[in-house]
Amino acid sequence: xxxxxxxxxxxxxxxxxxxxxxxxxxxxxxxxxxxxxxxxxxxxxxxxxxxxxxxxxxxxxxxxxxxxxxxxxxxxxxxxxxxxxxxxxxxxxxxxxxxxxxxxxxxxxxxxxxxxxxxxxxxxxxxxxxxxxxxxxxxxxxxxxxxxxxxxxxxxxxxxxxxxxxxxxxxxxxxxxxxxxxxxxxxxxxxxxxxxxxxxxxxxxxxxxxxxxxxxxxxxxxxxxxxxxxxxxxxxxxxxxxxxxxxxxxxxxxxxxxxxxxxxxxxxxxxxxxxxxxxxxxxxxxxxxxxxxxxxxxxxxxxxxxxxxxxxxxxxxxxxxxxxxxxxxxxxxxxxxxxxxxxxxxxxxxxxxxxxxxxxxxxxxxxxxxxxxxxxxxxxxxxxxxxxxxxxxxxxxxxxxxxxxxxxxxxxxxxxxxxxxxxxxxxxxxxxxxxxxxxxxxxx
Numbered sequence: 001x002x003x004x005x006x007x008x009x010x011x012x013x014x015x016x017x018x019x020x021x022x023x024x025x026x027x028x029x030x031x032x033x034x035x036x037x038x039x040x041x042x043x044x045x046x047x048x049x050x051x052x053x054x055x056x057x058x059x060x061x062x063x064x065x066x067x068x069x070x071x072x073x074x075x076x077x078x079x080x081x082x083x084x085x086x087x088x089x090x091x092x093x094x095x096x097x098x099x100x101x102x103x104x105x106x107x108x109x110x111x112x113x114x115x116x117x118x119x120x121x122x123x124x125x126x127x128x129x130x131x132x133x134x135x136x137x138x139x140x141x142x143x144x145x146x147x148x149x150x151x152x153x154x155x156x157x158x159x160x161x162x163x164x165x166x167x168x169x170x171x172x173x174x175x176x177x178x179x180x181x182x183x184x185x186x187x188x189x190x191x192x193x194x195x196x197x198x199x200x201x202x203x204x205x206x207x208x209x210x211x212x213x214x215x216x217x218x219x220x221x222x223x224x225x226x227x228x229x230x231x232x233x234x235x236x237x238x239x240x241x242x243x244x245x246x247x248x249x250x251x252x253x254x255x256x257x258x259x260x261x262x263x264x265x266x267x268x269x270x271x272x273x274x275x276x277x278x279x280x281x282x283x284x285x286x287x288x289x290x291x292x293x294x295x296x297x298x299x300x301x302x303x304x305x306x307x308x309x310x311x312x313x314x315x316x317x318x319x320x321x322x323x324x325x326x327x328x329x330x331x332x333x334x335x336x337x338x339x340x341x342x343x344x345x346x347x348x349x350x351x352x353x354x355x356x357x358x359x360x361x362x363x364x365x366x367x368x369x370x371x372x373x374x375x376x377x378x379x380x381x382x383x384x385x386x387x388x389x390x391x392x393x394x395x396x397x398x399x400x401x402x403x404x405x406x407x408x409x410x411x412x413x414x415x416x417x418x419x420x421x422x423x424x425x426x427x428x429x430x431x432x433x434x435x436x437x438x439x440x441x442x443x444x
Contacts, residue, residue: 001078003077004051004074005037005048005050005074006073007068007073008357009357010355010357015069016066017040018040018066019063019073022036022063023047024037024056025059026058027055028055029055030050030055030056031050032051033049034049034050035048035050036074037073046357047353047354050076051076052076056076057076057077058074059073061073145169145173148170148173148177154177156168159172159176205239206234229322236383240382243384244300244382244419244420245419246381246382246418247423247428248416249416253412253440254409254440255278255395255410255411255439256411257439257440257442261442262277262281273341275340278412279367279369281442282439283331283367285438285439286435288332288438289435290364290365290431293431295423296431297364297365298422299364300387300419305422308364312330312363313328313365314327314383315328315346315347316368316369317347319351323368324355325366326347327346327359327361328342329362363383365388366382366389368380368391371393371394371412372394374394375393375394378392378415379417381417382417382419387423388428389416389417392414394412395410396411397409397411414435
């Protein structure tokens with residue numbers, strides 16, 4: 001029986017993905033869980049496994065195309081598929097994403113809007129995809145907003161909503177249109193003529209910036225398009241800053257005690273499949289603090305606060321050209337060894353593009369570690385829909401005054417960025433005091 005291959009959701013807020021390349025071609029035999037194609041999102045670049053063994057009989061979404069999650073991108077026939085059947089499927093399944101008995105999808109139609117013998121679609125292709133993405137993000141578009149978007153061919157993904165939970169309102173979309181924002185078209189180019197207008201609440205997340213090239217000849221710079229991951233990260237960070245009023249606090253924390261434990265147990269942990277790093281201790285300390293101060297383990301939905309019942313901590317992993325955030329689930333129930341093993345496993349598979357979809361979803365809190373690159377501390381941006389993020393600076397020896405004497409201790413700055421809509425400074429500082437106390441007085 002044919003098995004549909006769909007675009008997976010690689011993260012809680014991810015609504016679409018881009019096919020980077022197909023690792024198999026039509027007619028190829030595939031095994032269950034064998035890598036089938038590679039995707040890119042704002043959360044992760046990953047190889048997606050085949051849902052079943054058999055023959056890849058159709059490729060419906062070509063390389064370079066972006067589609068909403070749960071879109072059928074290909075078909076795998078069961079393992080009993082005969083060579084004749086596979087050959088027939090190969091001949092009848094065009095590589096541009098359309099099947100033989102099905103008209104070409106609007107996304108692959110010429111920019112004129114229609115294929116030969118097919119009437120033009122009433123809605124711009126990119127707009128149709130934008131609506132699906134918006135629905136997946138639960139933006140809750142009203143009928144009025146949908147109508148305006150359809151009539152003006154507006155890509156709602158480019159609008160930062162001012163309504164509850166980031167919802168795009170009628171005033172947002174009208175302000176976006178009044179600002180001369182680009183429409184949802186595959187051929188739409190940046191509108192430099194309107195770039196000097198004031199930025200409205202509904203301005204595109206990545207607006208053109210004529211000042212960047214003002215006075216420069218074409219031979220004075222090289223224009224390089226962002227990768228899919230880089231563009232999605234950029235959009236998500238701009239959206240987060242518009243959504244959450246960010247405030248940061250910084251604490252200096254003593255790592256001398258945990259460093260002694262780390263050195264004493266390093267070999268033991270390695271034999272057990274773990275890698276005892278400072279991040280292992282930090283994750284354990286943050287898990288305990290989230291349990292003690294549950295408002296930090298929450299989300300905002302309009303005028304409601306959603307207190308999460310699970311403590312799922314995302315650990316940012318740097319990659320070439322971006323980063324991904326695999327999630328440690330129920331971190332508060334794990335031992336230091338279990339946390340150590342999980343971090344090592346997730347980080348390794350993240351760099352190998354072997355993460356599964358559910359391993360980058362459901363995070364309730366994030367830790368990022370710019371200190372590994374030498375930074376003293378960072379002021380990270382919250383990963384929506386979370387309400388807090390911790391940044392870890394370089395752990396290094398510093399002179400410290402203890403009992404009126406100068407001594408050398410291993411110290412690091414740790415910062416917390418928090419959403420001031422529901423977290424005040426006193427709450428954030430209480431959370432960090434729990435983290436500080438746990439790290440400085442580790443009892444294992």
